Amino acid sequence: MPALINPSILSADFVNLQRDLAAIAAADFVHVDVMDNHFVPNLTLGLPIVHRIAQVSPVPLDVHLMIDDADRWAPEYAAAGAASVTFHAEATQAPVRLARELRANGVRAGIALRPASSVEPVLDLLDEFDMVLVMTVEPGFGGQSFIEGMLPKIRRTRQAIEESGASTWLQVDGGVARDTIGRIAQAGANVFVAGSAVYGAADIGGEINALRLLADGSVA
Numbered sequence: 060m061p062a063l064i065n066p067s068i069l070s071a072d073f074v075n076l077q078r079d080l081a082a083i084a085a086a087d088f089v090h091v092d093v094m095d096n097h098f099v100p101n102l103t104l105g106l107p108i109v110h111r112i113a114q115v116s117p118v119p120l121d122v123h124l125m126i127d128d129a130d131r132w133a134p135e136y137a138a139a140g141a142a143s144v145t146f147h148a149e150a151t152q153a154p155v156r157l158a159r160e161l162r163a164n165g166v167r168a169g170i171a172l173r174p175a176s177s178v179e180p181v182l183d184l185l186d187e188f189d190m191v192l193v194m195t196v197e198p199g200f201g202g203q204s205f206i207e208g209m210l211p212k213i214r215r216t217r218q219a220i221e222e223s224g225a226s227t228w229l230q231v232d233g234g235v236a237r238d239t240i241g242r243i244a245q246a247g248a249n250v251f252v253a254g255s256a257v258y259g260a261a262d263i264g265g266e267i268n269a270l271r272l273l274a275d276g277s278v279a
């Protein structure tokens with residue numbers, strides 16, 4: 060499967076969001092970071108804006124919820140038009156029940172892990188999730204540097220996916236750029252979120268294609 064490149068609009072210009080969405084038509088999904096200033100110390104956007112983004116985006120929505128009480132809120136993001144909804148393991152009471160509810164609503168269900176959270180409890184449940192998101196920065200802000208120590212966690216997750224035969228995608232978010240994406244792809248990720256790398260580029264579409272080529276060229 061070719062690498063998927065999901066630009067994060069956290070690094071877009073929120074006053075020119077429709078323009079900045081149109082600029083990523085070459086991407087696979089648009090990554091939408093929802094932050095509540097409780098689960099993470101930052102505040103972004105919520106349901107009404109996600110609903111509008113879904114109406115104008117040239118690509119489907121990959122919503123990353125960095126919010127408390129995901130059990131209550133995640134299904135609302137499915138209803139708002141997301142194609143994929145990822146909630147944090149640390150912010151849900153019943154991740155399997157929530158993933159099943161999301162899938163029953165016709166969206167892909169992802170589970171995310173902070174850098175210090177262990178992936179092992181998820182590895183026996185891979186069939187229940189369409190995606191595992193390994194955070195490679197502390198969630199909350201764009202433009203941070205990639206945590207190299209996460210590469211073994213990505214490798215272990217890829218190995219478990221292969222052994223289980225599950226079709227779960229493995230996403231990496233945080234510090235993905237030209238100088239890191241090859242190592243991350245080699246470790247086994249197949250979905251790449253990039254905020255500052257994409258929106259900081261002079262040629263946004265060209266950067267998406269460059270990142271995809273670098274990832275595809277690095278797959279073992």
Ligand code: DX5
Pocket residue numbers: 067068069070090092123196197198199200201202203232233234235252253254255256
């Ligand atoms: C951080 C967000 C990321 C962020 C990544 O909490 O989840 O999606 O936009 O930004 P970069 O690619 O700049 O590290």
Ligand code: ZN
Pocket residue numbers: 067090091092123232252
């Ligand atoms: Zn994110």
